[in-house]
Amino acid sequence: MKKRPKEIVQKPLKMITIQLNGESxxxxxxxxxxxLLTRIGSDGKTVATLVNDQVVRPPERTxxxxxxxxxxxxxxxxxxx
Amino acid sequence: xxxxxxxxxxxxxxxxxxxxxxxxxxVMLEAVKASGAQLVTVALRRFNREQLEDDLFGPLSELPxxxxxxNTSGASTAAExxxxxxxxxxxxxxxxxxxxxxxxPQHLMPDPIETxxxxxxxxxxxxxxxxxxxxDPVLAKRLEEVGCASVMPLGSAIGSGQxxxxxxxxxxxxxxxxxxxxxxxxxxxxxxxxxxxxMGCSAVLVNSAIAAxxxxxxxxxxxxDSTDAGRRxxxxxxxxxSREAVATSPxxxxxxxxx
Numbered sequence: 202m203k204k205r206p207k208e209i210v211q212k213p214l215k216m217i218t219i220q221l222n223g224e225s226x227x228x229x230x231x232x233x234x235x236x237l238l239t240r241i242g243s244d245g246k247t248v249a250t251l252v253n254d255q256v257v258r259p260p261e262r263t264x265x266x267x268x269x270x271x272x273x274x275x276x277x278x279x280x281x282x
Numbered sequence: 283x284x285x286x287x288x289x290x291x292x293x294x295x296x297x298x299x300x301x302x303x304x305x306x307x308x309v310m311l312e313a314v315k316a317s318g319a320q321l322v323t324v325a326l327r328r329f330n331r332e333q334l335e336d337d338l339f340g341p342l343s344e345l346p347x348x349x350x351x352x353n354t355s356g357a358s359t360a361a362e363x364x365x366x367x368x369x370x371x372x373x374x375x376x377x378x379x380x381x382x383x384x385x386x387p388q389h390l391m392p393d394p395i396e397t398x399x400x401x402x403x404x405x406x407x408x409x410x411x412x413x414x415x416x417x418d419p420v421l422a423k424r425l426e427e428v429g430c431a432s433v434m435p436l437g438s439a440i441g442s443g444q445x446x447x448x449x450x451x452x453x454x455x456x457x458x459x460x461x462x463x464x465x466x467x468x469x470x471x472x473x474x475x476x477x478x479x480x481m482g483c484s485a486v487l488v489n490s491a492i493a494a495x496x497x498x499x500x501x502x503x504x505x506x507d508s509t510d511a512g513r514r515x516x517x518x519x520x521x522x523x524s525r526e527a528v529a530t531s532p533x534x535x536x537x538x539x540x541x
Contacts, residue, residue, distance in 0.1 A: 222328040241331050247339035248329055249373040256372050274328065276369060277337040280310060281325025281353050282300025282440070282467075282489030 217269040226273075234262040237273065249276045284517060286485050288378070288462060289410050289431045291349070293320045296479065297509040298351070298464065300489025301342075303441075304498060307335050313492050314345060317502035323351045323380055323487070326370050339373070351412060353380035360399035367404050379404060380434070380466075381413040390440040394421050398428070405429035414466050417451035419458055426461050433459060434487060437478065438468030441490045445474040449481070456482040472501075472508035479512025480520060 215230040221237070228237065234257055238245045250257045251274040257265050267273065286293040299319040304310035314322055322342065330336055342348055352370035357363035360383065367379045381404065383396045392414050398421065401411045410431040415421055417435040425433050435455055438444035445468060446452065456463050462484030469475055475486045488505050495501035 241329070242334070243329065247337050247373075249326070249369050251369065256369060258372070276326050276373070277329050278324035278339040278342070278350070278352065278370075278373065279327040279336045280301040280304060280307075280338060281327075281355050282302040282323055282487070 217267065219267055219269070219271045219273050221273050222275060228267060232267050234265045234267065234273075237267065238262070238275070241275070243275070247277060250274070251276070284513065286462065288412075291378075291410070293349075293485075295320045295506070295509075296485040296513055297475070297506055298323065298466075298485055298487040299492070299502070300487060301338060302489055303493040305493075307338060307341055309498055310338070310493070311341055311345065313498040313502040314342070314348070316499040316506070317492070318506045319502075320347055321349050321351050321378065323353050323489070324374075325353050325355050326366050326373075327356075349378065350374045350376045351378040351380050352376065353382045353414075354400070355382045355384075357383050357400075358385040358393070358396070359383065360396040360403070363396070363400040364403055367400070367409060368407075371409065377408065377410045378431075379409045379411055381411055384440075392416055392436075394418065397421075398424060401425050401430050402428040412464070417448035417455060419451065419454040422455045422459060422463070426459060430461060432462040432464050432484070434464045434466035436467040437465045437474065440467045442468055443470035443491065444468050445470055446477060449477075452478070452483070453481060472504040475505050476508040476512035476515070479509055480515045482516055485509075 216227045217230050218225055218227050234250050253272050286296050295318045297317055297319050298321045299314055299317050300323045301310050352374055354363035354366040357366055363381055363383050381400050383393045384390045385393050397413050401413045405411045405428050412432050412434055413425050414434045422433040438447040464485040465478040465483050466487040469488050470491050478486050492498050492501045
């Protein structure tokens with residue numbers, strides 16, 4: 202039987218909605234924390250990241266894919282006394 | 283050398299700087315440099331993509347010899363403070379945490395019960411706990427007993443500039459305490475920092491007095507000098523106070539005196 206050539210199918214980009222620092226944010230499905238940081242213009246070096254109240258450490262950010270409804274907090278050190 | 287000792291950490295500066303309320307990050311950084319401070323406080327806040335300048339971690343970590351002391355401001359319970367402390371340690375790598383729990387934004391007075399609970403938990407988790415407290419000698423002793431690295435009683439209300447309104451209570455805390463006592467909050471003038479140090483405080487924490495000055499870097503330098511002067515005076519030992527005048531010049535053998 203002749204092998205059918207592999208069809209290149211452009212999957213429609215599915216979006217998810219997360220809560221980022223208390224506000225709704227739409228992201229492409231399978232976005233990771235690193236993708237989110239890139240999107241908001243942070244290199245990630247000076248921020249803490251939490252997903253659903255759990256700290257996600259820098260080495261885990263690349264692999265951590267976000268899901269619909271995730272509550273994400275990105276925190277920095279601001280001025281304070 | 284006369285150094286500030288906080289657990290195993292040694293600092294030559296006894297002025298701790300708060301980084302809030304400065305007109306810009308650049309102005310704050312100049313003040314930090316001029317102050318000679320080696321410990322500076324920061325507050326954990328949400329990232330704001332419209333205000334990237336809020337993020338002070340990068341610029342502060344480029345200054346040599348600076349250790350961060352994150353605070354738990356914004357927390358109104360022990361649980362919130364503990365959570366903020368853990369996130370802050372994760373981010374900063376610093377063991378220092380200023381436990382600051384004030385439920386009422388009107389007076390910003392620290393909650394002693396929640397502070398005690400947060401301090402107990404955080405000290406047991408290895409944090410160097412620096413609790414911001416009302417000038418209460420009993421609470422200060424209890425915090426010492428659970429392993430705090432210092433106590434930080436207020437001179438007067440945060441940002442009020444009312445100086446050492448709590449001087450009498452501070453004296454008792456200093457006398458009774460075996461850990462460093464750091465006056466935190468309320469100072470307005472460098473002379474007040476000097477007075478706190480003359481009384482025997484181990485350090486002072488200053489923010490508003492410097493940030494709200496017309497020339498923050500110059501005011502930071504003035505606080506650096508006055509903190510140092512007060513410490514030197516304390517170490518030298520102040521003379522005894524007397525109710526009567528005690529002449530400094532001989533009262534006899536004046537010229538023309540009849541013997």
